[in-house]
Amino acid sequence: MQVGRPRGFDRDAALDRALRVFWQKGFDGTSLTDLTAAMGINRPSLYATYGDKESLFRQAIERYVQVVACHVQGALEQPTARTVVEQLWRGSIELVRNPENPRGCFLVQGALVCSDAAQSVQQALAQQRLQGELALRQRFERAVAEGDLPSEVSVTDLARFVSTVSHGLAVQAAGGATVAELEAVAALAMQAIPAAASR
Amino acid sequence: MQVGRPRGFDRDAALDRALRVFWQKGFDGTSLTDLTAAMGINRPSLYATYGDKESLFRQAIERYVQVVACHVQGALEQPTARTVVEQLWRGSIELVRNPENPRGCFLVQGALVCSDAAQSVQQALAQQRLQGELALRQRFERAVAEGDLPSEVSVTDLARFVSTVSHGLAVQAAGGATVAELEAVAALAMQAIPAAASR
DNA sequence: CCTATTTTGTACCCATCGGTACAGAACCTC
DNA sequence: GAGGTTCTGTACCGATGGGTACAAAATAGG
Incomplete structure (x- = not known):
């Protein structure tokens, strides 16, 4: 079993929310504040889970291809x-x-x-x-x-x-x-x- | 004749340059620093001539329709x-x-x-x-x-x-x-x- | 030349940007 | 319960965002 405090959110569900924000506003039009607000998490959680903004975006691409498209x-x-x-x-x-x-x-x-x-x-x-x-x-x-x-x-x-x-x-x-x-x-x-x- | 110090740049030529920047980078991806660098003017000149960023963008639309398209x-x-x-x-x-x-x-x-x-x-x-x-x-x-x-x-x-x-x-x-x-x-x-x- | 008028350059404003330090909270193993 | 580990919340960092104040510079009219 994984030791330490468990993550308080669903990784894929939050990624879906991030995807929607990028989808609607584009990479440049999306701020970290937009993302954390939509995902319901705060910045350190975002960075620890997905890496930086670009890394999150790339994971959103994968998610889009596999789930939406x-x-x-x-x-x-x-x-x-x-x-x-x-x-x-x-x-x-x-x-x-x-x-x-x-x-x-x-x-x-x-x-x-x-x-x-x-x-x-x-x-x-x-x-x-x-x-x-x-x-x-x-x-x-x-x-x-x-x-x-x-x-x-x-x-x-x-x-x-x-x-x-x-x-x-x-x-x-x-x-x-x-x-x-x-x-x-x-x-x-x-x-x-x-x-x-x-x- | 117009009194006062004459403008030191060609209004339409600079607008063309601004259009190219917006065209290449999009509204959100374009900074005022990008614009002034490409247009060869500084910010006060830009604001005095074209208004704010959004106003400049709208003038770029007109220019595009009339000159490029x-x-x-x-x-x-x-x-x-x-x-x-x-x-x-x-x-x-x-x-x-x-x-x-x-x-x-x-x-x-x-x-x-x-x-x-x-x-x-x-x-x-x-x-x-x-x-x-x-x-x-x-x-x-x-x-x-x-x-x-x-x-x-x-x-x-x-x-x-x-x-x-x-x-x-x-x-x-x-x-x-x-x-x-x-x-x-x-x-x-x-x-x-x-x-x-x-x- | 002097004044009025307009533009230019510098230097700055505050808000927001992406990203992080750090301490406390929440879990596991022992 | 103690110790180790991971996550969360706050509070902050320097850099950059759009926008502007102000004085010097450059013209026209007198």
Whole structure:
């Protein structure tokens, strides 16, 4: 058993609260006072548990990918390229329905731009966005191999397009777009996704 | 003639420099020290000429719309809906070529999210984005009236889609995408723009 | 030249920033 | 209960944030 005074808060629950603050205000717009107030702990507890602000932010990224953006993994397991994209966008749009979630995508707005001091977290987020793009490309490669996408299409470009629309939807959501409006945009964007190759 | 000591710098040139800083670092990530260093002036001159940080930011928005995003107006004057969209995206992507411009769109990344104190500038940028969407919708209404777009399409949704892709491209650009990559995405997105109505 | 007017440079204001020292509180093992 | 260990609360640190007071400098009109 762990000796010493036990921690008085749930580590993941507090991390979730920190994530929401970073998500809503961005790295530069978030102060330690904002964080400790939302997490319900004080600074020494924060530093002892998560390290400094940047370290906390990086843990928030991990948490976001695993807990909030978990629909991405589900979407990638869909049987066809089109359903993958449909589920991806549908799931992203569904996030807006939950009023506990700040509007928009944390991976986009957490630190799209930032002060000089925060550039490493900016790069970390960009890296995560690229990671999503890569996963899509690999999924589309599989789709081509399975005859589910015409072999003429560039899976790289298609993955980048899907990623671009996702990020565009995130900006729209951050600007206050409704679920219905986002769904209409996604439906239009689906027209650019090639249908299954004829056989 | 104006009495008193003459201003020692060019108002618009210094505003351009301030715009670049806000564009690159965002409202929260930009300090007055960053601004005065880039503008080549000191704080009292800045405050006397532009007002406080928020006022300077709002003037930077105006400057951006009129000087940097001027290709939007040109695009709207294209003869058909498709060429409007083509020119819009082409012009936006061209901005990335100029190394003096920070990557991405100022209207998106200037304050996509922010601290509590900066919410009014966040709203001002969102308003400008909506303004662009509105201009597109009106242009598409004209296109429908001219038989240039099928009357079945929702011009509202189409405008929102074009705006969404634009903002997505901006996020891609901010993440380091090349001109060629952005052009490939735009080409794919064009497939969702309806062709001229058959007559 | 003298005065009125405006801009510039220095030097400063207070509030807040991220981060920490330190003492007391709360647990474990013995 | 004693000793060791870990966490919490307060109170603080130097640095930086946005913003300004004030005097010197530079012009125009007289």
